[in-house]
Amino acid sequence: MPTRPFTLGRCRPLWGDESPSAARPLELPAHHLVTHGVVVGMTGSGKTGLVMVLVEEALRSGVPVLMVDVKGDLPNLLFTFPELSPAEFEPWIDPSAAARDGRATADVAGELAARWRAGLAASGLGPADVAALRARMAPRLLTPGTTAGEPIHVLSALETRSPLWDEDEEAAREALSASLSLLLRLVGRDPDPARSREHVLLAHLAERRLRGGQAAGLEELLADLAAPPIAAVGALEVDAFFAPKERQALARELNTLLASPTFATWRKGAPLDVAGWLERGAPGAPGADAGKTPAVIVSVAHLEDDERLLVLGLLFEQLLSWVRGLSGTSDLRALVVFDEVFGFLPPHPASPPTKRPLLALLKQARAFGVGVVLATQNPMDLDYKALSNAGAWFVGRLQTDADRERVVEGLSGSDGGAGGVDAAALSATLKALPPRTFFVRNVHMRPTSLLAETRFSLSWLRGPVTRREIGRLVRSISPAPAAPPGPKSPSAPPPHAPVGPGGTVVLDPRHAAAAAPHAASAAPHAASAAPQPARRSKAARADAGAGAAAPPQPPEGWRSLYAHAPAAAPEGFRYVPWVAASVVAHLRDTKLGVALNQRQILAAPLLSDGKPDLARVTRLDPALLSASPAPGARFAALPVPLTKRSGALAAARALREHVYRTTEAAVAVHKELGLTQGEGEPLEAFTGRCRAAAARRAGAEQQEVTGRYAPRIARLRERIAAAKARYEQAEAEVAALPGAVGAAILGLVAGRGTARRAETQRDKASARLERARQEWTEADAALRDLHAAQAAELAALEQLPLRAGEGIETKRLVPRKNDVEVDFIAVAWAATLAGPA
Structure with a gap:
């Protein structure tokens, strides 16, 4: 049976009629996500909210969801409160x-x-919809490496023989490799499968056991290290490849890990079994008996960066093997959601453990009905070639030119291009998008491009969940009450639910930014409600135009800023207060020698308690603000708490805290060359700079190599010249002495004594000739070997610039609390445009 469409919010044409009446419900057929989706947007764009809405709609439609949580936001799905x-x-x-x-x-x-x-x-x-979602889903919060949630035995691939060894040997070997890499990472050894001798030896030992139907757990590998059951690794004997003393040292380290209580958490819990998690009715599937829809969250927010890569590499290998074992279908069978893919699918040549299985999933999963949704707020570090076949793109607001250009480039390279939209026009659209509004490009619909405003999520978007809170969440998961009987109908708003004005509260009417708060005297929830179109009575319009003729005095130390006046101020035009701040976040890494300064002006609507609504923070362009108000405008009152010193300090502190929690930057570094990506420097330019630096280093090292070999080459040439001279001299001496016939004649003429002396001289000269020939040959061979060694070193150095990109790493920078400075804080007066009756 076809899956019900996903109701994501409301949409309207990209250009043309912008009135509320032009908006229509946005319903995304579930099978459109079989060709995968991409969600991109800066902090405050509503990206996480859209991801949560997609997850909720999948679960409401009975589609199992596997969520990969890197930042701690996806456990918010469990904040579903039936009564609200x-x-x-x-x-x-x-x-x-x-x-x-x-x-x-x-x-x-x-x-x-x-x-x-x-x-x-x-x-x-309404609450009935929240209760229905909670009753339908079977949540599971998995936390590898910790017992805060439900632990996973991530090394289970070593301890039990997988059927993949008979069905898909390549996938089985990849899973084994990822398990061994994680094991070596935990003992501080090189985890690289291609270069690490430890990895190669353990892989041979483990594969031998698994192919024989035996376990290859840590205890078994320790026994094999002590007495290797194999004779050779490659062309070398085991002892030559890995000396006994080195094996003993590795065994001691692995044994220490085995005895460590910390390591026990990596071996606790259910095995890494994607099939068991997602297939309803399969053994171990959550809620299988009740027929509920699995909602599996794998949280790795608590792990170190390299641990995340290895664990998720294991997870995606398991997911890929499960997908390959499914039957083909065009319906959406399961949805995989990866929130914040930054660093896990980087462009060539970087290749972390997660990249290969992710690429394979994007290419192959669609044939089996498994959709993948990737989300990020860092669009610079994505392999857009890998995403070129994604059918659905959701792009929220992007502040920097580089981010917009990168996404437009990615859209232009995907199926159907950017939906026939001019690249410059699309870039301008992305810059002006308000929060919770996305440019949508879907190759399956006509027209392929539109603007969409997402609906409110059924789950409370509380923000990142800590490890301790994960434990509380897991304990709170219990069988949900059954969905209420009878036909479902949308809940009516409570009597005090706000009705939005006919216009839109904006900081600049030309850009129609986010829906702003109603008057400060409105109910507390009014600031977050989406404006609703409505016919306005004369009394309502008079109320809209009410307010003071002069702006209220801002709090002490605050400035006042004003939106540009509209071209034609309609009846009821007035200003309502937002809070704005000019903030500088200093992002530093002293070890890398990196120092970035992110300066921005942020604004947020004010709640009734005088605090900023941090869920709707947006960035402002200073050029769109004025130091004086529009003539004839009216002014709403400031929230009462903001008129007090404590309230003003609390608002400033909240905005500063928001910057501290949400600001981050990714910078590319090349440790070996000691180079760091400059502020605003494109990755391609930085890679070119690394190659140029590597070329200079290679040139200098080539000179050093040439200088190092020159004296040895000169000495060998001298040896060759001396050996040649001795050879020629000995050859002349031998030629001057009588041969065997001449010696016999000489003996007849001069006697035997003379003949014996001549024969002795000839033998000595011949011996000298042979020694000189041998010395000349050996010196010449040594010179050839030396030239070959020099040429090999020079050739290797010539490759350094070509491989410079392989050494580039991406580092994430976040500010410390003391690194966030507020230049100034202000009341930003937003323009309310009242519509006609």
Whole structure:
């Protein structure tokens, strides 16, 4: 039976009619995601919200979902509160954060509950939909390397023989290689499968056991290291390849790991079994007996970067082998969601353990009904050739020119190009997108491109979940109540649900940015509700135009900024307050010698308590702001808490804390060359700079090699010249002495004594000739060998510039709290445009 379409929000044409009446529901047929999807957007664009909506829609349609969580956001799926009551939110409110702001957790929870009810009502949803989702899904939160969630035995591929050894030997070998790499990483040894002697030896030992139907766990490998059951590795004997003392040292390190309590967490839990997780009815599948839809979250946010790569490499190899064993279908059988793919699918030549299986999934999974959705806020470090066949692209706001150009380039190289959209026009569109609004390109629909505003998520988007909170979440997972009987209908909004104005609150009317808050006196949830089109009465328009004729005095130390006046201010034009700040985040890495400064102006709507709505933070272009208001405008009042010093300090502190938590940068480094990517420098340019530096180093080293070989070559040439001279002299001496016939004649004439002396002289001369010939030959051969060695070193150095890109690594930089500076903070007056009656 076909899967119901995914309701993602509302959409409208890319250009043309921008009125609310032009918007229509955005329904994405589930099978469109069989050809995969890509979600790109900067911090604050609504990227994580869109990913969560896709997951929710898949689960509501009965499609199993496997989620890979790198940042800690995806466990928010478990914050599904059926009643949407303050009591459900309150246990997850940080008491210390609330206390710092002088508020009780109950008050914060009440505001959140009202806000989420209002947002869902604006999307035609309500508590019944949340309860139905919670009742339908069977969640599972897996945490490799820790017991905070449900642990995974990530090395299970070593301890049990996989059927893949009979069905897909290449996949079985890749899984074994990834397991051994993780094992060697845990003892601090080189995990590279191609260059590490430890990896090669352990792979031979483990494969021998697994092929024989035996376990190849750590205990068995220790026994084989002590007494190798194989005679040779490659063309060398085992002892020549890996000396006994070195094997003993490796065995001691592995034994120490085996005895370590920390290592025990890597061997706890269920085996790495994607089939068991996702196939309903299969042994061990969550909720299989109840027929629920598996929702599996694999969280690796707590792991180190290289551990993440190795663990996810194992996971994707297992996923790939499961996919290859499925029957073909054009329906969406399962959805794989990878939020923040940055660093896991980099462009050539980088090749982390995750890249090969991800590439294979993108090429092959569509034939088996498995869709892959990749999301990132760092579009610079993606292999766009690998994503060229993705059928659906969702692109949110991108601030930097480099990010926009990179995404436009990726869209232009994908199927159908950028949907017939001019690249320059698309770049301008991406720059001006408000939060929760995405440029959508879907090759399966006509037209292929449109703009979409996502619906409110059924799950509470609380933000990253810590390891300790994961433990609480896992304990809170329990059988959900059954879905309410009777036909489902959209919940009506509560009596106090806000009705948006006929216009849109914007910081610049020309760009129609995000929907802004209503008047500061509105209910707490009003700031997050999407504006709803409505006919406006004269009284409503009079109310919209009400307000003070002069702007209220800003808090002490604050500035006032104003949006540009609209070209023709309609009836009811006025300003409402947002909070804005000019912030500089210093991102440093002293070891690498990297120092970046990210300067930006951020703005956020104000909630009724005077705090910024951090879920709707957006960046501002200073050119779009003015130091003076438009003539004749009216001004809404500031929230009362903001008029007090404590409230103003709390708002500034919240915005600064937001920058600290969300700001990050990726910088490419080449440790061997000591080079770091410059601010604003494209990766291609940095790679070229690395190659140029490698060429200079290679040139200098070639000179050093030539200088090092020159004296040895000169000495050998002298030896050859001396040996040649001795050979020629001995040859002349032999030629001057009588031969055997001459000696016999000489004996008859001069007597035997004379003949014997002549024969002796001839033998000595012949011996000298042979020694000189041998010395000349040996010196000449030594010179040829020396020239060959020099040529090999020079040839290897010539390859250095060509391989310079292989040494490039990507490092993630985040600021410390003290590295975030606020240049100034201001009340940013946003323009409210009231529509006609």
